[in-house]
Amino acid sequence: MVMVPKITLNIDGKSVEVNKGKTVLQAANSVGVRIPTLCHDPRLEPFAACRVCMVEVERGNSSALITSCSTEATDGMVIRTDSEKVLKSRKMVLELILSDHPRDCMTCEKCGICTLQDLAYEYGVRESRFFEKPDGGVVEDENPAIQQDTSKCILCGRCVRICAEVQQDYAIDFKNRGFDTETGLPFGKPRRETTCVLCGQCVSTCPVGSLVEKQAVGMGRDWEFKQVKTTCPYCGVGCTMYLNVKGNQVVKVTSKTGSVPNDGNLCVKGRFGYDFVHHSDRLKQPLIKKNGKFEEATWDEALNFVASKLSEIKAKYGPDYIGVLSSSRCTNEENYLAMKFARAAIGTNNVDQCART
Amino acid sequence: MSFGSGAMTNSISEIKDCKLIFLIGGNPTEAHPIVGLEMKKALRKGCTFIVADPRKIWFAQHAKLYLPVKPGSDNWLLNALAHVIIAEGLENREFIKTRTEGYEELKEFLKDITPEKASEYTGIPAEDIRQAARLYARSDKSAIYYTLGITEHTCGTDNVRTIANLALLTGHIGKLSTGVNPIRGQNNVQGATDMCIPNKMPGYQDVTDNAVMEKFENAWGVKLSRTLGATSPTMFERMNKNQFKALYVIGEDPVLSEPNQDYTIKGIKNLEFLVVQDIFMSETAKYADVILPAASFAEKDGTFTNTERRVQRVRKAINPIGNTKPDWQITCEISTRMGYNMGYPSPKEVWDEIASLTPMFAGINYARIEQNGIQWPCPDTKHPGTKFLHEGKFPRGLGKFFVLPYRAPAESPDKEYPLLLTTGRTLYHYNAGTMTRRSSGIIHKTNDCFVEVHEADAKELGIFDGEMVRVASRRGEITARAEVSDKVKRGVIWMPMHFAEAAVNKLTKDAYDNITQTAEYKVCGAKIEKI
Ligand code: SF4
Ligand code: SF4
Ligand code: SF4
Ligand code: FES
Numbered sequence: 001m002v003m004v005p006k007i008t009l010n011i012d013g014k015s016v017e018v019n020k021g022k023t024v025l026q027a028a029n030s031v032g033v034r035i036p037t038l039c040h041d042p043r044l045e046p047f048a049a050c051r052v053c054m055v056e057v058e059r060g061n062s063s064a065l066i067t068s069c070s071t072e073a074t075d076g077m078v079i080r081t082d083s084e085k086v087l088k089s090r091k092m093v094l095e096l097i098l099s100d101h102p103r104d105c106m107t108c109e110k111c112g113i114c115t116l117q118d119l120a121y122e123y124g125v126r127e128s129r130f131f132e133k134p135d136g137g138v139v140e141d142e143n144p145a146i147q148q149d150t151s152k153c154i155l156c157g158r159c160v161r162i163c164a165e166v167q168q169d170y171a172i173d174f175k176n177r178g179f180d181t182e183t184g185l186p187f188g189k190p191r192r193e194t195t196c197v198l199c200g201q202c203v204s205t206c207p208v209g210s211l212v213e214k215q216a217v218g219m220g221r222d223w224e225f226k227q228v229k230t231t232c233p234y235c236g237v238g239c240t241m242y243l244n245v246k247g248n249q250v251v252k253v254t255s256k257t258g259s260v261p262n263d264g265n266l267c268v269k270g271r272f273g274y275d276f277v278h279h280s281d282r283l284k285q286p287l288i289k290k291n292g293k294f295e296e297a298t299w300d301e302a303l304n305f306v307a308s309k310l311s312e313i314k315a316k317y318g319p320d321y322i323g324v325l326s327s328s329r330c331t332n333e334e335n336y337l338a339m340k341f342a343r344a345a346i347g348t349n350n351v352d353q354c355a356r357t
Numbered sequence: 358m359s360f361g362s363g364a365m366t367n368s369i370s371e372i373k374d375c376k377l378i379f380l381i382g383g384n385p386t387e388a389h390p391i392v393g394l395e396m397k398k399a400l401r402k403g404c405t406f407i408v409a410d411p412r413k414i415w416f417a418q419h420a421k422l423y424l425p426v427k428p429g430s431d432n433w434l435l436n437a438l439a440h441v442i443i444a445e446g447l448e449n450r451e452f453i454k455t456r457t458e459g460y461e462e463l464k465e466f467l468k469d470i471t472p473e474k475a476s477e478y479t480g481i482p483a484e485d486i487r488q489a490a491r492l493y494a495r496s497d498k499s500a501i502y503y504t505l506g507i508t509e510h511t512c513g514t515d516n517v518r519t520i521a522n523l524a525l526l527t528g529h530i531g532k533l534s535t536g537v538n539p540i541r542g543q544n545n546v547q548g549a550t551d552m553c554i555p556n557k558m559p560g561y562q563d564v565t566d567n568a569v570m571e572k573f574e575n576a577w578g579v580k581l582s583r584t585l586g587a588t589s590p591t592m593f594e595r596m597n598k599n600q601f602k603a604l605y606v607i608g609e610d611p612v613l614s615e616p617n618q619d620y621t622i623k624g625i626k627n628l629e630f631l632v633v634q635d636i637f638m639s640e641t642a643k644y645a646d647v648i649l650p651a652a653s654f655a656e657k658d659g660t661f662t663n664t665e666r667r668v669q670r671v672r673k674a675i676n677p678i679g680n681t682k683p684d685w686q687i688t689c690e691i692s693t694r695m696g697y698n699m700g701y702p703s704p705k706e707v708w709d710e711i712a713s714l715t716p717m718f719a720g721i722n723y724a725r726i727e728q729n730g731i732q733w734p735c736p737d738t739k740h741p742g743t744k745f746l747h748e749g750k751f752p753r754g755l756g757k758f759f760v761l762p763y764r765a766p767a768e769s770p771d772k773e774y775p776l777l778l779t780t781g782r783t784l785y786h787y788n789a790g791t792m793t794r795r796s797s798g799i800i801h802k803t804n805d806c807f808v809e810v811h812e813a814d815a816k817e818l819g820i821f822d823g824e825m826v827r828v829a830s831r832r833g834e835i836t837a838r839a840e841v842s843d844k845v846k847r848g849v850i851w852m853p854m855h856f857a858e859a860a861v862n863k864l865t866k867d868a869y870d871n872i873t874q875t876a877e878y879k880v881c882g883a884k885i886e887k888i
Contacts, residue, residue, distance in 0.1 A: 168397045199390070228674035231661045231730075233654040236541030237369065237391045238663025238730075243655055243674040250655055250674060260729040261369040261665065267390030276653070276795040277678070281637055283650035284679025294648065299680070303687075306605075306647050307694035309630045313603045320584060321601055323592045326553045327608030328546040331659025331671055333707040334684040335545075335552035336559060337699065338607055341688050342586075344579045345697035349556065349564060349586025353549040354609045 009077035024068040024079055025053060035068050035081050036090070036119055038097075039156035041205050042257050043264060044165055046070035050156050051093045052119065056080040065089055091123050097154050099130035100179055101208075108152070110209035112222035116154060117208075136182055143191045145198050145272045147214040150182040159183055159202035159211055166265065171196035183210075200271040204255055204264060215275075216244070216252040225251060232270040233329065237261065239270050250274050310346065319347035326353045364547065366536030366746040367500060368665045368732065373398040374534040377405045377496035379489070381520070382431065383504035386415040388782045389540050389664070396502075405496065407489045409434060409481075411779060411846045412809070422489050425846045428779045429766040429880040430479045434486065435519035436761070437475030440467040441490035442526050448494070452528030456751070459758035463522065466760040478763070480846070499529040504540045518759040525756045531747040541664035542782070548662035551733075552711070555586030560715035560733075576714055579697065589615075596624030603630040605691075607684055608651065612640035614854075617832055634687055637795075650681040657683035659704045660726070662733070666743070668721050669730030766880045774830060774882030776814070776850050783853045806837040809851040810885065815841040818885055828852070830883045839885070850883060 004019040011028050018027045023046065028035050038050035048070040055068045058078040065085065080086060098120065105111050120126075136150030155174070160183055163172050171194050175184050185194045203211045225244040232239040239262035244252045253271050257264035276282075286302035287294040297305075313322060324346070326338035335353065342351035372378075372395035385393035396416065400406065406420040409431070417423040426434050442448050443464055453460050472483035479486075493499050501520055517539070524530040524537045541547050552559050562569040570581050587595060589611070595601040597620060604625070615621045625631060625644045633645040642648050656677045662668050677683065682690075685707065689699035701707050705723050712718045720735035720742075731742035747756075770777050808828050810820065820826055822841040827834055828850070837852065845851050 165401070166394055166397070168400075226674070228672050229670070230654070230672045230674065231544070231663075231669045233544050233661075233671075235389050235544060236546055236664035237389050238544060238661055238665075238667060238669055239391055240669070240729075245674045248675045248678075261663065261667065262391045265391050265394055269390075274655070276636075277655050277675075279637075279795040281795060282653075282678055282681070283636060283638060283648060284681060285650060286680070287648040287650075289646050299682070299690075302647055302649060303690050303694055306632050306649070307691050309646070310603060310605070310632075310691070311695055313630060317602050319582065320587075322603045323587060323589075323601065323605070325589055325592070325604065325606045325609050325611065326549060328543040328549040329608045329654075330545065330549065330684050331657070331704065332545065332548040332552055332662060332668065332711065333659045333704040334607070334688065335549045336707060336711050337685050337688045337692075337701075338605075339553040339559065340577065340699070341605075341692050341697075343573075343581055344577045345692040345695050345699075347582050349582055349584060350592060351553055351586060352555050352589040352592070353553050354589055354611055354614055 007075040009073050011079045024071050024073050027073040040069040044161045056083045056086050094125045095128040098128040100134050102134050102151050108209040109212040115207040141190050147212050152210040158205040162201045162205045169195050198268045213252045219251045220246045234269040322346050323350035365538040365665050368744050371534040375399050375404050375500045376498040379407045379501045381409040381503045384414040411849045413844045424481045427480045428777050431516050432763045433475040433478040436470040437472045437486050438490045440470045441487050442494050448526045449528035457525050457756040463758040494527045498534045502538045515761045545661040560717045593624045596627050605632045607634045610639040610641045652677040652681045652683040666732045667730040768881045770882040774884050776883050778881050778883035780854050807840045808837040809840045809845045811847045827886045
């Protein structure tokens with residue numbers, strides 16, 4: 001093992017020891033000091049675009065404001081995260097961001113989980129001295145998964161960077177200049193015609209209501225959803241994800257950074273492949289074939305019929321004329337029970353699952 | 358097996374620190390996207406990629422060396438790489454001496470497997486093979502990743518062992534970010550294999566081992582059969598010979614997923630009784646006598662085991678839709694009605710029974726995996742789980758070199774069927790597509806069956822990009838949209854496996870690897886015609 005040298009700095013009067021190479025933000029978080037951020041995502045390289053993570057660093061008799069997300073912590077550094085100067089500049093930054101942001105939280109999908117909303121509330125920023133009428137709006141695109149509202153974009157660049165750095169698909173980028181700047185697909189093309197793979201990684205990182213899950217629009221407020229942590233049913237990576245549930249319905253799938261093994265990343269199947277759960281094609285009632293046609297049956301009828309037929313065949317031909325095929329889509333417990341059923345209830349080792357790969 | 362275990366030796370979190378990744382027969386960006394992302398991280402950090410695949414996949418475009426290997430000729434490539442490692446003195450002598458056996462035999466056999474000869478079979482320039490061997494052997498963190506492209510052949514087991522030879526020759530195993538990693542296709546293949554195969558009790562305990570069987574007999578209170586069981590291909594064979602009477606299928610669609618569809622259907626029609634338990638009406642369910650409606654993953658509790666051997670929780674988020682029940686409950690109820698009582702209150706108690714009977718899961722319980730899953734083997738509740746396998750020792754003791762000469766695929770192209778058809782998965786769909794094709798966000802990008810054709814072949818056949826064509830093999834024909842590009846190698850065509858209306862398994866061959874009985878989905882002769 002290579003030993004990483006340690007350094008010690010002072011944050012809000014606390015002495016903090018961290019590995020060399022960590023940022024001031026990481027050092028502060030390691031001892032539970034919270035610094036607000038907007039353009040930071042632990043999955044991405046520092047970008048220092050939003051400036052809300054500003055902190056004060058002592059330089060001899062004077063001091064300077066630095067962005068904590070992009071500044072490396074050095075030995076002996078003295079940092080203040082909540083000084084007058086810091087708070088004043090943070091408010092100003094928020095005012096600047098809000099100057100180009102609509103104030104329609106009441107209908108916004110992100111209401112309740114929007115970082116900008118939380119910060120404006122925390123710092124009491126109601127008005128902006130620089131207010132301009134935000135332009136842009138909901139981008140028309142027939143894709144059923146992702147909705148973008150460019151008027152809400154705060155240009156943090158997280159979507160652009162996650163698409164480039166993590167996905168390496170380079171599907172979206174900044175466009176235009178000044179107040180007109182927004183992020184989007186090349187030449188305003190529909191997603192279907194671009195390199196976009198509809199992974200929704202950009203949605204997962206957008207701190208505001210600019211990129212949202214289209215199918216969840218109008219389906220409920222964040223505080224109404226129950227988030228159930230589970231494992232993706234698709235491929236062998238087994239990503240950890242959260243089913244957002246309202247009533248008896250899965251409304252959307254979300255993820256959290258730091259989760260194992262996917263660190264908040266999901267692919268198109270995991271993030272947008274859940275409609276099948278509520279699809280009208282779902283089998284909902286046991287069916288028994290009578291004269292070549294399937295007829296609905298009660299569970300009792302169906303289960304008794306299966307049990308008696310299998311017992312009959314076992315008695316007539318012997319257990320080795322019966323087989324059980326289980327599935328890699330079923331849980332471990334279900335595979336175990338299928339195995340136990342074949343061996344203990346039927347009495348045969350004829351038990352397998354189709355997928356060997 | 359070469360090491361004595363067939364799972365991924367390393368963890369997903371180790372991928373980003375690899376210095377060299379040799380990717381063979383796998384397309385992680387589409388089949389395992391999040392593993393793909395970790396590999397992209399490695400790429401950004403300067404990891405060298407060597408990619409062997411008949412298709413110019415994403416990583417092939419970003420690789421230091423791309424080896425466009427002809428489908429079915431991987432054995433030549435792998436043996437020639439081993440040849441170069443030995444011929445150029447790149448082997449790890451210390452490792453070979455202390456941790457392996459069978460080296461001299463391998464060395465003798467490999468003498469004649471020169472890169473020049475391999476080049477004739479694989480279509481890869483000899484110098485590229487040499488270069489690949491040097492890169493792989495010299496890096497200090499070399500890992501091999503492979504998937505179905507390697508195993509779905511009649512010689513699948515050979516291929517896996519030939520890959521293991523490379524790791525054993527160079528000692529690239531049993532260390533962080535260094536090993537041999539099959540990436541599992543479906544979500545719980547690892548778990549299903551751990552629990553439910555014919556001649557092993559859970560956790561690969563032998564059915565032929567009396568002590569093992571007695572342990573289960575005591576726990577289950579029943580006498581167990583010592584007669585070896587049938588694998589699924591054997592079951593279908595016996596159905597075709599009318600030597601099998603009843604089948605209980607849980608969550609699978611063999612009619613769509615087994616190769617040679619006509620044969621599978623014929624077998625199923627011979628049954629006296631077929632029960633299918635699924636969430637949707639499947640192709641197989643159409644032939645059933647009884648269909649039992651199952652709950653989906655969102656409606657039940659349990660665990661899945663991912664490709665890095667991590668046992669993780671599945672949690673019930675909603676109540677079962679309609680009048681459905683979770684699979685575990687249905688199986689229990691049938692069993693109890695047949696006179697063998699299975700009265701588990703919930704999957705947790707089932708897991709506790711598994712852990713009590715299976716040493717490699719002994720230390721795993723629901724409380725311990727509440728936050729994050731644990732990687733097996735985990736022998737006791739103090740054990741943290743196993744991040745990477747084979748440090749210091751292999752389960753079978755010494756690592757074994759296998760001498761494995763080339764075996765031609767069961768079917769090669771000929772005059773009538775001049776193209777090599779190979780199959781695979783796309784990003785947007787999942788196996789038989791029953792789930793993904795009912796998700797609107799996904800079908801937006803692809804929802805029809807296509808066949809990838811090399812532009813030069815297309816030109817000869819007079820086929821245009823986007824045109825509907827007929828694809829035929831000795832077993833059947835289907836129609837698909839032609840995608841003309843230089844993505845596939847000349848003479849090779851590639852098709853996805855997810856579309857019921859154009860089931861590619863009408864075309865594929867039901868020849869099996871003689872050890873694992875994995876079907877040869879990857880190669881068969883085919884032709885394309887204009888419609
Ligand atoms: S969905 Fe994925 S590929 Fe498409 S723009 Fe967002 S991050 Fe990029
Ligand atoms: S769309 Fe969202 S993530 Fe992208 S730049 Fe705008 S605010 Fe940031
Ligand atoms: S989110 Fe994608 S990569 Fe992750 S387990 Fe699901 S299908 Fe696999
Ligand atoms: S979080 Fe540091 S500048 Fe945005």
